[in-house]
Amino acid sequence: MIKKNKILVIDDTEDILEALELVLTNGGFAVDLATKEERVYEMMAGHEPLPDLILLDVLLSGQDGRMIARKLKDNTKTKHIPIIMMSAHPDVEKTIHKSGADDYLAKPFEMTGLFSKIHKFI
Amino acid sequence: MTKKTNKKSANAKQIEPADTSEFLAKISKILSASLDYKKTLTNAANALVPQMADWCSVSMLSEDDEIEQVTIAHVDPKKVAWAKKINKRMPADMSSPTGLPNVLRTGISELYSTITDEMLVASSKRKSELDLLRKLHLSSVMIVPLSVQNLVIGAISFVSTSNHRNYTEADLAIAEEIASRVALAIHNSYIFTESQKALTLRDEFISIASHELKTPITSLKMYGQIVHQQLSEQGIDKTILTTLSKMNGQIDRLTLLVNDMLNVSKIQLGKLEFNEDSFDLGKMVRDTVEVVQASAPKHRIMIEGKVSKRVWGDKDRISQVLINLLTNAIKYSPHEYKINISLTEKKNGLAEVKVQDYGIGIDSEQLGKIFNRFYRAVGPDEKTFPGLGIGLYISHEIIRRHGGTLEVASSKGAGSTFSFTIPFSKPKNRP
Structure with missing residues (x-):
């Protein structure tokens, strides 16, 4: 059996997480969901298996996704993981590059757009 | 000390009736110079000294009915701090039957042509206050309310420390006129501040x-x-x-x-951001048309001409403009399904994109308004088409910010042609 690539989705909106889980599972990926950055720290500490790609919301409740991306890219264990940031805020895109994230997707998006971004990396 | 103060006041020019309108005009000019009301009041108080008073203060009534002295001007600028200190040492008692508290309560001006020592004794609660009042050498006082729509919001106090000047009913009339202009300025400033908020x-x-x-x-x-x-x-x-x-x-x-x-x-x-770079206009137009065409199967969007040089601008924003023009062309062509786009390289360093439809067109009377915010086209049945009426306004601003123009040619029943230009290179003098 071929091992599925795993995508970690971090978003503070349950509806988005559920929809993305369905879309990504249908797309043939293993999916892991998180609403907070704590999961990232567990990954960095080696307590959690690493995903093959992370879909990360820019503005999480009380947390800035760009800071989380920066931490992931500054950590030797996680810096190789591709990060695609997502946001419903227009104009956020130009603030993404400093975070070290690999790509950006504006919400709402087409499934084809989502998959073409993912397939650039895995 | 008394002499010195009197000398200064005696030198100060007082208003003669002939100068009144000129003086009032000067005050009005000062009042209209700024919408920052504290700054305006300070400038106005300074302008009232020495012509109208040796000492002028403006007090405002807070929402909690507390008196706040907003500004104070003195004929001797060195004494402003001293005057503020006195105000702190002798805060106005709102229950006082006369003076500033009474004017603020009743909205009726008070005029004291001559301040006698008996008056000072009567208004002092303790000896230290009386000593202080005597040191002020008050000779005459006017207190006029600042009212907005019958609501007292503050007052201006005019104080003369000169034995040469005793305020009269004529002075009070001028003071009341000044107060009404000051109150209007405060009201305007309030409206401006609230609207900004x-x-x-x-x-x-x-x-x-x-x-x-x-x-x-x-x-x-x-x-x-x-x-x-x-x-x-x-x-x-x-x-x-x-x-x-x-x-x-x-x-x-x-x-x-x-x-x-x-x-x-x-x-x-003024916060619309642009992410500018050079880009292939033809490709952007083809990609945009593909997206719009997919959602409008009845209409047929044709592209003619080409622009071989790359243009300069925010590709996504320009695409947004084209989407807006195309969706309008579709929306306003409910029975004519042909839409033409033409691309041309102009000689003035600009590329031009034209979007032509054969729909309902625009009445000549309406043409001048269509780039206004919230404008919505009216159909043949006099009903407005759905939409927020902001798409063309946004498009016009986007193109203008790129150093180009967005124009329209149309007549009722004969379709419309919208054309916009964008530069080939980054403009030096951006609007």
């Missing part, structure tokens, strides 16, 4: 609302696409798939409306 609140609300609206739109769009994908895999009836595609198109339209709301608010604040 309201605008900031509105824009914050729109920013939050647009984000909150897009969250359900995002999941709605994903669920719609999943259903579409699953049904098409099952080989379901094409009609259902077409309906789902239409739903997806409407979700995209909703997203555009939300973005437009945010954009119009940003334009108002």
Whole structure:
């Protein structure tokens, strides 16, 4: 059996997480969901298996996704993981590059757009 | 000391009746110079000294009915700090039957042509206060209310420390006229400040609302696409798939409306951001047409001409302009399905994109208004078409900010041609 690539989705909106889980599972990926950055720290500490790609919301409740991306890219264990940031805020895109994230997707998006971004990396 | 003060006041020019209108005009000019009311009041108080008083102060009534001395001007600028100190040492008692508290309560001016020592004794609660009052060498006082729509919001106190000047009823009339102009200036400043606050609140609300609206739109769009994908895999009836595609198109339209709301608010604040670079105009036009054409199967969008040089600008924003023009062309051509786009390289360093439709057209009377905010076209049945009336306004601003122009040629019943230009290179003098 071929091992599925795993995508970690971090978003503070349950509806988005559920929809993305369905879309990504249908797309043939293993999916892991998180609403907070704590999961990232567990990954960095080696307590959690690493995903093959992370879909990360820019503005999480009380947390800035760009800071989380920066931490992931500054950590030797996680810096190789591709990060695609997502946001419903227009104009956020130009603030993404400093975070070290690999790509950006504006919400709402087409499934084809989502998959073409993912397939650039895995 | 008394002599010195009197000498200064005696030298000070007092208003003669002939100068009154000139003086009032000067005060009005000062009052209209700024919408910062504290600054305005300070400038006005300074202008009232020495012509109207040796000492002038403006006090405002807070929402808690507390008296706040906003500004004070003295004929001797060195004594301003001293005058403020006195005000702190002898704060006005709101229950006092005369003076500033009474004017603030009743809205009726008070005139004391001559201040006698008996008056000072009567208004002092303790000896230290009396000693202080005597040191002020008060000779005459006027206190006039600042009223807005019959509501007293403050008062101006005019104090003469000169034995040469005793205020009269004529002086009081001038003081009341000045007070009415000051009150109007305060009111205008208040309205301006409140409107600015309201605008900031509105824009914050729109920013939050647009984000909150897009969250359900995002999941709605994903669920719609999943259903579409699953049904098409099952080989379901094409009609259902077409309906789902239409739903997806409407979700995209909703997203555009939300973005437009945010954009119009940003334009108002001058915060619309551009991510500029050189790009292939022809490719952008083809890509945009592909997207728009997919959601308008009845209409046929044709592209003619080409621009071989790259243009300079924010590709996404220019695409947004073209989407707006094309969706308008579709919306206002309910029976004519042909839409032409033509691309030309102009000689003045600009590329031009024309979007021509053969729809209802625009009345010549309406042509001058269509780039205004909230303008909506009126159809042949005199009903307005759906929309927020901000798309062309945003497009016009985007093109203008790129150093180009967005123009229209149209006549009722004969379709419309919208054309915009964008530069080949970054303009030196950007608007």
